[in-house]
Amino acid sequence: MDIRTSPDATFVDVAPKPTLRTREAFVLGIGIVVGAGIFRTPSLVAGASSSDLVFLAAWVVGGVLSIIGAICYAELASTSPQAGGDYSYLKRAFGTRVAFLYDLGSGDGRIPIAAAKAHGVRGTGTGIDIDIDPQRIREANQNAKEANVTGLPTFKQEGLFQTDFSDATVVMLYLLDSLNGKLRPKLLAELEPGTRTLSHAFTMGDREPEQTVNVGPRTIYRWTVPERK
Numbered sequence: 001m002d003i004r005t006s007p008d009a010t011f012v013d014v015a016p017k018p019t020l021r022t023r024e025a026f027v028l029g030i031g032i033v034v035g036a037g038i039f040r041t042p043s044l045v046a047g048a049s050s051s052d053l054v055f056l057a058a059w060v061v062g063g064v065l066s067i068i069g070a071i072c073y074a075e076l077a078s079t080s081p082q083a084g085g086d087y088s089y090l091k092r093a094f095g096t097r098v099a100f101l102y103d104l105g106s107g108d109g110r111i112p113i114a115a116a117k118a119h120g121v122r123g124t125g126t127g128i129d130i131d132i133d134p135q136r137i138r139e140a141n142q143n144a145k146e147a148n149v150t151g152l153p154t155f156k157q158e159g160l161f162q163t164d165f166s167d168a169t170v171v172m173l174y175l176l177d178s179l180n181g182k183l184r185p186k187l188l189a190e191l192e193p194g195t196r197t198l199s200h201a202f203t204m205g206d207r208e209p210e211q212t213v214n215v216g217p218r219t220i221y222r223w224t225v226p227e228r229k
Contacts, residue, residue, distance in 0.1 A: 181205025
């Protein structure tokens with residue numbers, strides 16, 4: 001089991017082992033189906049039982065399995081204390097092939113396009129009204145078409161502070177340090193915990209980056225949205 005800690009974390013982040021065998025997947029599927037019909041199942045089981053004793057036995061077995069399931073969920077909650085239930089736990093174990101990238105100050109769209117080509121990532125390149133003219137948006141759309149990723153990244157000219165970032169899993173910034181700092185409260189308020197924010201060349205006010213990576217002459221800074229208290 002991989003255990004990681006973060007200076008800003010209030011709990012130990014335990015990464016679940018990415019193992020899901022056929023039997024476990026089958027049981028999980030059956031559990032979901034049975035759970036979905038919890039209000040109809042008793043009458044169906046009673047009608048299919050050959051006697052009251054058989055029905056009572058099925059009721060006891062179902063109760064025991066429910067208790068076991070509740071204990072398992074309690075363990076999941078203690079090792080993964082964040083919203084999302086099964087989805088959150090499975091995403092941490094297996095990762096996700098679905099991501100949504102916002103690139104603020106996207107210019108010709110090269111970052112959303114590269115992400116779409118390499119990983120199939122959906123993305124939005126948001127042009128800032130005062131910095132990017134419609135011509136750059138047209139260039140970005142043409143570049144996406146030439147890269148055969150039309151429909152994955154979209155590009156729009158929109159006010160930075162009017163854009164809703166709540167569905168983003170990654171936010172890429174190429175803005176001045178002062179503007180990044182002003183944007184930070186909005187990102188913290190709208191983004192889900194664990195969402196990554198990357199900035200090319202510029203930091204984010206007085207917020208120290210969690211990681212700094214130099215790629216040739218370029219510098220990339222990374223922050224992660226912390227758990228809400």
